Amino acid sequence: MRISKRIAIYTVLIIASIFFLFPIYMLIVTSLKSLQEVNTTSSWSLPVHIDLSGFVTAWNGISQGFVNSFEFTIPALIFSVFLGSIGGFALTKVKFKGSNTVFLFLLFGMFLPYQVVLIPLVKFMATLGLYGNIWSLIITHTAYGIPITTLIFRNFYSSIPTSLLEAGQVDGANTLQIYARIILPLSIPGIVVASIWQFTNIWNNFLFGLVLGSMPDVRPVTVMLNNLNGAMMAQWNTLMAGALITAIPTLIVYLIAGKYFVKGLLGGAVKG
Amino acid sequence: MKKRVILLVGLLIGALAVMSVAATFSIYDWWTAGGEKQAITKVLDMFQQQYPDIKIVQNPVAGGAGVNMQAVIKSLIFAGVPPTTFQVHAGWEMYQYASANLLQPITNLWQSEGWTKVFPERIQQLCSYQGQFYAVPMDVHRANMVWYNKAIFDKLGLTMPTTIQDFINMLPKIKAAGYIPIALGDSANWTTAMLFEETLLAVAGPQKYNEYFEGKITASDPAVQQTIQYFRTELQYVNPNHASLTWDQACGLLVSGQAAMTIMGDWANGYFMAAGWTPNVDYGGVAVPGTEGIYNLVIDSFPIPVGAPDVQTGYDWLKFIATVPAQAAFNQIKGSIPARIDVPTTGFNPIQVANMEALKKDVLTASAVHGSEAPVAFVTDWENALTVIQYHPEMSLAACVNLLNTTAQQDNLAGTVAAAGVNY
Amino acid sequence: MKKRTALSIGLILPSVIIVGIFVYAFIAWTFAVSLTNWNTLLPNWSFAGLKNYIYLFTQDMRFHMDLINNFIFLPFFVLGTMILGFFLATLLNSGVKFESFFRTVFLLPMAISLVVSGVIWVWIYDPTNGALASLFQILHLPAINWLGSMTYALPAIIIATIWQYTGFTTSIYLAGLRGIPQEVLEAARLDGAHGFRLYWNIVIPMVQSSTVTAFVLMVQLSLQMFDIVWVMTQGGPAFATDMPAVYMFIAGFKQNFVARGAAIAMIIFALTLIVVIPYIFTAGRITEEEA
Numbered sequence: 001m002r003i004s005k006r007i008a009i010y011t012v013l014i015i016a017s018i019f020f021l022f023p024i025y026m027l028i029v030t031s032l033k034s035l036q037e038v039n040t041t042s043s044w045s046l047p048v049h050i051d052l053s054g055f056v057t058a059w060n061g062i063s064q065g066f067v068n069s070f071e072f073t074i075p076a077l078i079f080s081v082f083l084g085s086i087g088g089f090a091l092t093k094v095k096f097k098g099s100n101t102v103f104l105f106l107l108f109g110m111f112l113p114y115q116v117v118l119i120p121l122v123k124f125m126a127t128l129g130l131y132g133n134i135w136s137l138i139i140t141h142t143a144y145g146i147p148i149t150t151l152i153f154r155n156f157y158s159s160i161p162t163s164l165l166e167a168g169q170v171d172g173a174n175t176l177q178i179y180a181r182i183i184l185p186l187s188i189p190g191i192v193v194a195s196i197w198q199f200t201n202i203w204n205n206f207l208f209g210l211v212l213g214s215m216p217d218v219r220p221v222t223v224m225l226n227n228l229n230g231a232m233m234a235q236w237n238t239l240m241a242g243a244l245i246t247a248i249p250t251l252i253v254y255l256i257a258g259k260y261f262v263k264g265l266l267g268g269a270v271k272g
Numbered sequence: 273m274k275k276r277v278i279l280l281v282g283l284l285i286g287a288l289a290v291m292s293v294a295a296t297f298s299i300y301d302w303w304t305a306g307g308e309k310q311a312i313t314k315v316l317d318m319f320q321q322q323y324p325d326i327k328i329v330q331n332p333v334a335g336g337a338g339v340n341m342q343a344v345i346k347s348l349i350f351a352g353v354p355p356t357t358f359q360v361h362a363g364w365e366m367y368q369y370a371s372a373n374l375l376q377p378i379t380n381l382w383q384s385e386g387w388t389k390v391f392p393e394r395i396q397q398l399c400s401y402q403g404q405f406y407a408v409p410m411d412v413h414r415a416n417m418v419w420y421n422k423a424i425f426d427k428l429g430l431t432m433p434t435t436i437q438d439f440i441n442m443l444p445k446i447k448a449a450g451y452i453p454i455a456l457g458d459s460a461n462w463t464t465a466m467l468f469e470e471t472l473l474a475v476a477g478p479q480k481y482n483e484y485f486e487g488k489i490t491a492s493d494p495a496v497q498q499t500i501q502y503f504r505t506e507l508q509y510v511n512p513n514h515a516s517l518t519w520d521q522a523c524g525l526l527v528s529g530q531a532a533m534t535i536m537g538d539w540a541n542g543y544f545m546a547a548g549w550t551p552n553v554d555y556g557g558v559a560v561p562g563t564e565g566i567y568n569l570v571i572d573s574f575p576i577p578v579g580a581p582d583v584q585t586g587y588d589w590l591k592f593i594a595t596v597p598a599q600a601a602f603n604q605i606k607g608s609i610p611a612r613i614d615v616p617t618t619g620f621n622p623i624q625v626a627n628m629e630a631l632k633k634d635v636l637t638a639s640a641v642h643g644s645e646a647p648v649a650f651v652t653d654w655e656n657a658l659t660v661i662q663y664h665p666e667m668s669l670a671a672c673v674n675l676l677n678t679t680a681q682q683d684n685l686a687g688t689v690a691a692a693g694v695n696y
Numbered sequence: 697m698k699k700r701t702a703l704s705i706g707l708i709l710p711s712v713i714i715v716g717i718f719v720y721a722f723i724a725w726t727f728a729v730s731l732t733n734w735n736t737l738l739p740n741w742s743f744a745g746l747k748n749y750i751y752l753f754t755q756d757m758r759f760h761m762d763l764i765n766n767f768i769f770l771p772f773f774v775l776g777t778m779i780l781g782f783f784l785a786t787l788l789n790s791g792v793k794f795e796s797f798f799r800t801v802f803l804l805p806m807a808i809s810l811v812v813s814g815v816i817w818v819w820i821y822d823p824t825n826g827a828l829a830s831l832f833q834i835l836h837l838p839a840i841n842w843l844g845s846m847t848y849a850l851p852a853i854i855i856a857t858i859w860q861y862t863g864f865t866t867s868i869y870l871a872g873l874r875g876i877p878q879e880v881l882e883a884a885r886l887d888g889a890h891g892f893r894l895y896w897n898i899v900i901p902m903v904q905s906s907t908v909t910a911f912v913l914m915v916q917l918s919l920q921m922f923d924i925v926w927v928m929t930q931g932g933p934a935f936a937t938d939m940p941a942v943y944m945f946i947a948g949f950k951q952n953f954v955a956r957g958a959a960i961a962m963i964i965f966a967l968t969l970i971v972v973i974p975y976i977f978t979a980g981r982i983t984e985e986e987a
Contacts, residue, residue, distance in 0.1 A: 339945070339946065339950045342949055343949035343950075346737070346949055346952075350739075369737065372737040372738035373738070374738070458932075459843070459929075459932075460930060461930075461933075512823070512839075512844075513822070513823035513841050513844065514844060515841060515844020515845075515932070516818065516823055516826075516841065516843050516844050648951060648952070649950075649951035649952060649953065652946060652950055653758075653951075656758065656934070656935065659932060659933060659934040659935075660935070662933070663846050663933050663936070664934070682755065
């Protein structure tokens with residue numbers, strides 16, 4: 001490659017990186033300022049004095065939500081990934097009459113505007129007696145995760161040659177054993193993609209948390225973050241510190257597992 | 273093994289028994305930051321001290337100018353699991369629940385506690401619907417206030433005028449001196465609507481103001497037309513970055529010496545005090561010119577929804593917040609004033625004291641912007657119509673009038689108000 | 697074989713039941729509500745026919761503006777994320793060093809909640825202290841009040857959403873590009889295809905499935921855009937950034953026009969289906985081919 005072209009490519013990539021990183025930079029510098037400095041200096045300047053009061057206030061306000069969010073995100077992630085995996089397996093490797101129709105039936109749910117279901121959702125949970133219970137959030141996030149996880153695993157398993165399974169059948173293993181011994185170990189990239197996707201979506205979700213997280217002991221961190229932003233007062237340093245704390249788990253997931261995400265996509269996990 | 277199981281079951285039953293003994297009190301409010309959060313925390317602490325057996329579950333929901341909390345409350349009510357009590361603006365915002373029979377009438381409580389003697393009559397009207405009481409007021413805010421930077425006023429040799437015309441005439445002078453005449457932060461559009469509302473109150477007076485929001489007169493009325501013109505003039509004298517500021521950031525423009533005035537409810541008082549300003553030294557706060565002698569109310573109140581759990585704790589709460597100590601403690605911190613007229617003025621700042629005196633003798637009206645004066649559905653569309661007028665300076669006066677009238681017709685303002693049969 | 701079918705159905709049944717309730721039953725409920733007079737706080741199940749839909753399409757100025765805004769937003773957002781995503785993926789795929797670094801950076805916005813990024817972008821667009829204002833000052837350009845302007849508010853939101861989602865389209869395209877066998881590219885180069893022609897004739901057709909996936913997801917997102925608008929402008933100034941999903945929330949939960957809100961939700965859903973149904977049937981066909 002010619003040097004000039006190479007320089008051009010890097011220049012563009014660096015400019016793009018600045019575009020993508022800049023808002024995150026703003027998030028960090030503002031969170032480290034005192035309230036007074038936030039109001040008097042320009043928003044992108046570095047803090048003159050590092051002030052952690054924003055973090056203290058924010059943490060006091062959202063720590064409970066931080067714990068709550070883990071309490072429903074992890075189970076909902078596991079359930080939806082598990083259901084997606086066995087569903088994807090059934091749809092590709094143990095095909096039955098009408099399995100395509102079933103897949104379309106599930107896939108449809110991916111395109112649902114969530115606002116459509118708010119009221120029936122609350123009614124349903126109240127009928128089950130789960131309203132205000134952490135299980136209402138676990139079940140809801142599992143339910144709305146099923147379409148995407150099923151899609152991911154169905155596409156992923158399509159790329160696993162059926163001959164592998166036939167070899168298993170010759171060895172006398174039954175279907176469930178094939179799933180456990182052959183498919184599951186091969187599923188790691190699919191599991192990673194589905195988990196990253198689900199973790200981010202569930203953790204960042206606001207709307208369901210707003211209507212289902214009615215009690216402090218189940219209320220998600222995003223809703224508590226929103227409460228830092230008072231109805232009539234804005235304390236930007238606290239808000240930004242809270243935003244940063246809220247984003248840390250998902251940022252870590254992306255920083256550590258981001259490359260597996262693209263690898264998983266390469267493995268055909270999300271294609272047409 | 274068996275013993276263990278029995279022990280576990282025993283523990284579980286014990287735990288359930290303990291849980292059922294402690295009555296829970298779940299409360300929803302949108303006071304989540306600053307002085308308002310401190311105020312509710314303080315009052316809940318006092319309530320807890322008085323009723324140590326009650327388990328208090330506070331559910332603050334901020335954002336979307338109260339809409340987020342309304343979404344939650346309405347979801348809870350639809351789902352049949354209402355809380356013990358929730359914050360609601362007295363007046364139409366409360367009427368929407370009362371008219372749907374979703375609130376418990378508490379007329380007996382009002383009478384047995386003697387509240388009809390200590391709360392002003394207009395406030396009683398706003399807390400009741402078709403002859404029954406449904407809510408208890410916690411505080412009173414005044415919407416029709418103008419706040420000004422004293423240093424700028426002194427420097428320019430200005431005094432706050434007493435008529436709206438003089439107020440309008442003063443704006444170019446302030447601008448010529450290099451200051452922002454009116455600080456506005458309308459990233460949420462209710463602040464723009466307040467500008468219109470308080471101007472209307474000044475131009476039309478309390479009688480016509482009520483008639484307008486009852487749908488008895490339309491925007492074609494000369495007073496409303498005059499208001500539209502003043503409103504558009506005022507908008508020419510606001511800070512250019514108004515749309516990206518919140519109301520408190522707009523108040524910050526006064527503190528930083530860039531702006532001379534802002535029209536805002538008396539929650540601004542709390543902001544200025546928090547910013548280290550001394551009332552009547554650094555800043556002044558008086559009725560919007562032309563509304564002297566009128567008190568435009570914004571009232572935070574608490575009702576008990578039908579089907580609320582542990583209703584008794586709800587009644588205890590209502591009785592508690594109506595007491596002199598609770599009203600004093602809450603409002604001293606929050607910057608508003610007590611809804612009771614017999615609370616001693618000690619501990620309140622001079623602007624609050626002036627308002628406490630005014631509440632006793634002024635003509636009381638209610639703010640439409642804050643959901644007290646007119647149906648909520650109409651107010652939402654009306655506020656939006658005002659922003660359309662704000663952003664289309666090329667619109668003719670007739671077109672503005674037409675837009676406001678269409679809005680009132682589409683939402684059937686006159687019909688809704690007449691059908692509700694509420695007092696003005 | 698029968699046993700296998702039973703097992704297969706057993707594996708998929710939990711998902712089918714859950715989705716059946718949470719998606720289909722709930723949509724049916726909402727659709728039923730949209731046909732009633734429930735425009736009060738209390739449920740009113742009296743049948744109204746298409747009244748709510750007719751009102752929205754013939755009389756409701758706000759809804760008309762919402763549709764216009766949404767149809768302006770959609771092409772810019774969809775093309776923006778797709779073209780930028782394809783472009784960046786191509787650069788990343790050209791054998792650059794630090795590829796994983798750049799890729800991670802591009803993906804970071806995906807990790808951030810829309811509620812958070814909305815707040816950050818409000819700051820960037822702040823006309824006095826904001827970063828963009830400072831930049832314009834340095835460049836001696838006139839100050840613009842981005843979110844307060846009828847002209848610029850919608851583009852400002854489009855840029856913020858492109859920031860949020862381009863990392864995702866980049867990843868999808870990167871996966872697609874990596875899937876092209878090197879031999880195909882070599883063969884094309886030997887045939888004299890270079891630069892633009894190589895891309896137009898070979899590369900772009902070969903990443904078609906990435907394009908379809910990205911397109912469907914981005915169209916869906918733009919039709920349902922809510923959180924970021926809610927945080928940044930709440931639809932203002934004067935409806936300049938109002939979207940059907942925002943109006944739906946206000947109508948249903950603030951104004952108590954529950955049936956009208958349900959009707960808006962069904963319209964959003966119907967619009968989504970226009971792109972989703974062809975996609976879903978393509979997805980179904982692929983399965984059949986593989987079977």
